Amino acid sequence: MNELNKAAARSIELEKRLNETSSELDSIRKSLSQAEQRANTDTLTDLPNCRAVEGFLRAAQITAMETGEPLGLLIMDVDHFKKFNDNFGHGVGDQVLRLLANVLRERLRQNDLPGRFGGEELIAVLPGANLSVCETVAERIRGSIAECKITRRSTGEILPEITVSIGIAQFRLGEPVAQLIERCDAALYLAKRTGRNRVVTETRLEEQYVA
Secondary structure, X not given: OHHHHXXXXXXXXXXXXHHHHHHHHHHHHHHHHHHHHHHOXXXXXXXXXXXXXXXXXXXXXXXXXXXXXXXXXXXXXEOOHHHHHHHHOHHHHHHHHHHHHHHHHHHOOOOOEEEEEEOOEEEXXXXXXXXXXXXXXXXXXXXXXXXXXXXXXXXXXXXXXXXXXXXXXXXXXXXXXXXXXXXXXXXXXXXXXXXXXXXXXXXXXXXXXXX
């Protein structure tokens, strides 16, 4: 009986230690997950950063190749953002980027991923979306931003209209992610060159080349 009691006590103590170890491991996993989330999040806009977007885009690319489903990409840039920053300060510029990030989140579809690509450029990956769907979504985003009224908190001053230009491209089977981004970026800069505050798809690049 004495030996049985000792064995039972050891078993209870072992179970206690295992529970403590399991709790410590859960805490470590949670901390690692939070650290990974911070590493993948842009601190200003709270959107996924470039690293997170590229990881998502690579996974979406593989899915598109396996299923044959389309994959769309859009890149958005604030028109005359440098001039706006120079006139009103970087603090107000940051406020504008946060506003645009919120609009992007609200106007995208549930399975789409928005992100900050760098500077004043925002990006969105649209799995299952062809150029036509992407254009509809992008026009919704562009229109919503053009309707926004931004007030300077310190003075109550209503700031000038904010507009964006948006480039759109669709993934082509077998192409590298960098090539898709490059084509989308080219469409964005064509939007800039042809008047700003507009959406341009990659088909315009082909038309321009043929012309």
